[in-house]
Amino acid sequence: MGSLGAHPIKEYREKYGLTAMLETGTGHGEGANIGVRSGFTKVLTCEIDKDNWNRAMDESNRSPFIQFYLGDSVKMLPTMLDQLNEEKLLIWLDAHLGEAPTDKRLPLEKELQILTSKRDCRKDVIIVDDLRLYDRTLWDGAFNVFEHVKNPEMIISKEEIEGFFLNHKIIVSTKNEGALVFLPRESE
Numbered sequence: 001m002g003s004l005g006a007h008p009i010k011e012y013r014e015k016y017g018l019t020a021m022l023e024t025g026t027g028h029g030e031g032a033n034i035g036v037r038s039g040f041t042k043v044l045t046c047e048i049d050k051d052n053w054n055r056a057m058d059e060s061n062r063s064p065f066i067q068f069y070l071g072d073s074v075k076m077l078p079t080m081l082d083q084l085n086e087e088k089l090l091i092w093l094d095a096h097l098g099e100a101p102t103d104k105r106l107p108l109e110k111e112l113q114i115l116t117s118k119r120d121c122r123k124d125v126i127i128v129d130d131l132r133l134y135d136r137t138l139w140d141g142a143f144n145v146f147e148h149v150k151n152p153e154m155i156i157s158k159e160e161i162e163g164f165f166l167n168h169k170i171i172v173s174t175k176n177e178g179a180l181v182f183l184p185r186e187s188e
Contacts, residue, residue, distance in 0.1 A: 004031040006175040009038040020087035024073035025094030029056030046076040094129040109156040131178025
């Protein structure tokens with residue numbers, strides 16, 4: 001799990017006129033709280049693990065700016081996106097390993113399919129966390145993907161993720177667990 005705080009969220013919000021934040025993988029609520037501290041007054045976040053969900057709500061002091069969803073991100077994402085049709089979004093996809101059931105540990109590919117089929121993302125900033133999982137050149141390093149995933153060859157690749165956002169400028173961040181950052185092109 002990386003940290004949304006490793007990215008200049010307030011700068012992105014101001015530069016691109018972002019009006020809301022969407023997060024998958026709430027964890028303990030750090031990302032949602034960073035969103036609020038960065039000036040977002042509408043943050044939607046979902047978490048599959050009930051203990052994490054409860055802790056996140058407690059740690060946010062039940063902020064009126066955060067809407068918490070409990071459930072599988074693949075099932076919750078369409079509902080969340082329906083509430084954000086008119087918004088320019090910061091989208092934080094935290095493809096968690098965590099304690100989720102094995103078949104739910106890596107929802108990113110399905111999340112991307114849902115996201116790009118339900119909205120035009122050209123004006124959104126998208127951050128995909130946990131690059132170490134998707135960049136196969138990192139698998140031989142200190143992180144051993146084989147300890148976490150039975151068939152890592154089935155994981156969507158960095159290049160396949162990039163293919164979802166060809167209209168964006170791509171930044172590869174190596175902070176924390178690594179991330180792919182997709183920024184709107186300046187001319188749009």
